[in-house]
Amino acid sequence: MKRISTDMPNNDMQYYMRRKEALLSRMQGKIAGQSRIQNLRDDPVAAAHSVVLKSNISRLRQFSDNTGEIQSRGRVVEGYIQESLSIMHRLNEIAVQGANGTYKKEETAMMGDEVNQLLNELVQISNSRHGDGTSLFSGDRSLSLAFRPVEGYVEGSGRKLITNVEYTGTINPGMGEISDNSYVESGFPGNTLFWAEQQIVISSRNSDNFFVRNDSSVLIDGVKVDFKSGDNIHAVIAKINDSGAPVKASLDPVKSSLTLSTTEPHQIWIEDAEGGTVFQETGLVKAANTRPPHNIAPDARISGGSLFDMAIKLRDSLYTGNVIDIGSSSLKGIQDGLNHLVSQAGKLGARDERLELVKGRLAYQIPEITAMDSRETDIDLAEAITELKMLEFTHKASLQTAARILKPTLLDFLR
């Protein structure tokens, strides 16, 4: 600039001071707010990352909560399974002891009393509730009891005792999300946990000429199986077997009727989906609007029972002193139940292990992602303070220059 007007130094000073002060105030704001991003423009991309990471952290925390809750529920259940196991062991001992044939009927009846007490305890366990008051083993009917004991006169005991234990829950275990799009069952429906034998349902209706009239579906253990109109009984059987439901369908060789048997011990849970009549027409279930498990057609044969059924059978054999039954079917039933319970305990342990792994991963992931978020948005204090110091220094320098703006003019030398 060749010519400097009197206003120019002043204008310059104001311009640079304004900029310095703006920078200083921004830096101070960043340090005070502990964030590199005061306004989104400071680093838009980091801000966008941070937004996703923050959401992700809150989600992971929720997963961690979910995992903890499901795990604690599982551990409570494990306690009950252990207790049931020791009851089953005792029943097994009694069955073995009662079957040796040297006891009189009065003596086996006394054993029957003990079995009865153990049965009561088993029913008690199956109806236990979680700390929050919800039923542990009733599926999603969490406010009602899982099993309903029915009492009746039992030969040899002389009193009214439990003669049947009905499942009143559902098969829906409930799901919890433990990672993005990864779920784990959170409940333990009693009709699987407290089951002893494979269940088989055999219809008594000849289905040779059966075919599906309209597109319709059935529900087997909660799995939906779709049929197309025109499917004959063999197509129906094939579709059921391919569906992934834990049952196997077959045609009874004698009666040519539809037969369903479980592939792992549990209560068979079948119904026609809304509008469908396949199971009804093949003689497996009663008329529509009846709910499982009490909807099996009255003329269908059903076998395979729960732990309670096994205990009741053993007790009744002991009361009547039927040594042959004690040693054969009763003992086998108890042992089946024991095996199943052990496998259930194993399943529970495996689930707990999986949850433990998830929890461990989350415990590592949450701080890691928090650190990532912090790297995106948080301020590096050492750097910020150094920068602030630099700014302060340059600001001071420009102030000093400013002081010289009031430099002497010709006026000072004129008389």
Place this chain on the structure above:
Amino acid sequence: MQSTFTGIEIGKRSLVAHTKSLTTIGHNITNASTDGYSRQRVRMETFEPLYAPHLNRENTPGQIGQGVDATSVERIKDEILEGRIVSQANQQGYWEGRDKYLLMLEKIYNEPGEFSVRSAMDKFWEGWQELSINPSERAARQSVLERGKTLIDAIHNRYESLKQTRDMVETEVTGAVSRVNSILSDVSALNEKIVKIKAMGDNPNDLLDRRDLLVQELSSIINITVDNRDADEFQIHTAGIHLIQGRVINYLSTEIDPLNEGYSKVTWKGTGGEAFFKGGKLASFIEMRDSDIRDEIQKIDLMTVNFIDNVNDLHKQGWGANGRTGVEFFREYPFVLSAEGNYDRNGDGEFDSSYIFRITGGNTLSPQELIGIRGTMTLSGADENVAVDYFPTDTVQDVLDRINNSPAKINAVLDRDGKLVMRAMTSDIIGTPDFVIKHVEDSGQFLTGYASILAAGGPDGAYVWETADAVASLQSGERAAGFAVAPLSHPGGWVEINKAIISDPLTIAAGFGENGRPANPGDGSAALAIAELRNKHLMVGKFSSFDQYFSSTVADIGLKGEQSETALETQNLVMKELDDLRQSISGVNLDEELAQMIKFQHGYSAAARFISQMNDMLDTIINRLKV
């Protein structure tokens, strides 16, 4: 022959000229800090010497100088530089206006932080997660409700803040227009005076300075060019139109635009035509109001409408703990009460449009299925229809991706049951409604037989919104397509939780139930499905999920802010450079002025001394000669 008193006359001329110069120095010094002032100089010239070449000239050697004359007072100004400043100032004005309001928009986001819409929504999803784990609890429902309320407050707050900012910009627009008009009338008044003064042969320096200052202010509001070629007619143009030509003014005015939600448009007062500007504050305000802020409002509306639609869709299928089902979680206000979405857009008493937001196909599709058919879909885009092809080797997901990645203003997803759902987005064109499906057409079978949305293919079977009962073109019968009427505009402003849920939180659904039966108390499937929405590929407009929506919108506004900050800083520097250059030429330098002052003072003294000398000479002649 020269007069005896010539010397005194010459001295007097010098005294007058130096007094004038000194006065001008005084004017300069006192105006050193006046805005837009250019220093002035008195032009001094020698007076006409004797003798002019006439026949009656004295026959003596000439010419004899006759002293000094102050011929004119000039201002020191670089007119070309001035022109450059005028053409640059609109850039600075533009970025100044833009930067200020972009910063406000960034502040409205409240990100990254704990009090944003995003964090409120995170909490809301967490509420559903907790309900999915504890479906029978009243407390979990209460927490879903309260978090829902917080979320609604956050959405309302965002919407209201954006709306208020838009209203603020509106006042800026009308303010800028009236400022332009008042500058124009001031300039015109100055023009009149300037012409008169120039006609008298004087330089209206101070008036010119004032006019330049006004023109510079005008150039920061709108982009103008100045034409100085005709001395009698000072002209200002904008975009090829005369703003001012001497005394004739072309005023601007504002007019309420019913198509743009009652915001005003800028028009020419004379012709009534709309005025468009490319630079300056006014352009930035109009752009902010009708593009950036409108966009932001549309984004929050888009998010809200998709959020409501998705949550309600699932919630309506679930069962509350009190056994109620089919209840909306958020209240929906349809744009029209007609079930077919019929609306009388031009107000002539007959339905002429269909306002439909969502169409759901009647068939169940699976994303991995090969479609095996060929054709072209025609869907409404930003301003014209967009063609989307599909081929026999595509899977359903491929086709959906192609729709979603196309510029079509419609997105497509499969819902929980595998049915094709098409949803409308916001509209780019001011005056056409948001969230209305405008055009759906298919030359092949995909939308007709396969997804069961349209009843017939080809142009004749197209769904077109600009007809009443447009839904008649949708598939009916056994596999009928479903549809939902468009929501009232600006859902971000009115969204609220259904009263039935506020009055009884047990109405909040946790389970879907099984096989058409009400959900059991421990069934958390619906709550889980709603909680899953958070990270699901469900298309919020062109954003694939809520997560992506939030991060993209944050990056978008942040990048805009970053750009405007840099641009403003650059423009400020450019303007400072130009201003410095002008100051360097026209600014007053006190040292210079004082030096000049001394010079003129000495000149004055010398002239006085000369007169005194002349006086002595006359004294000699008159008094000493003692005639």
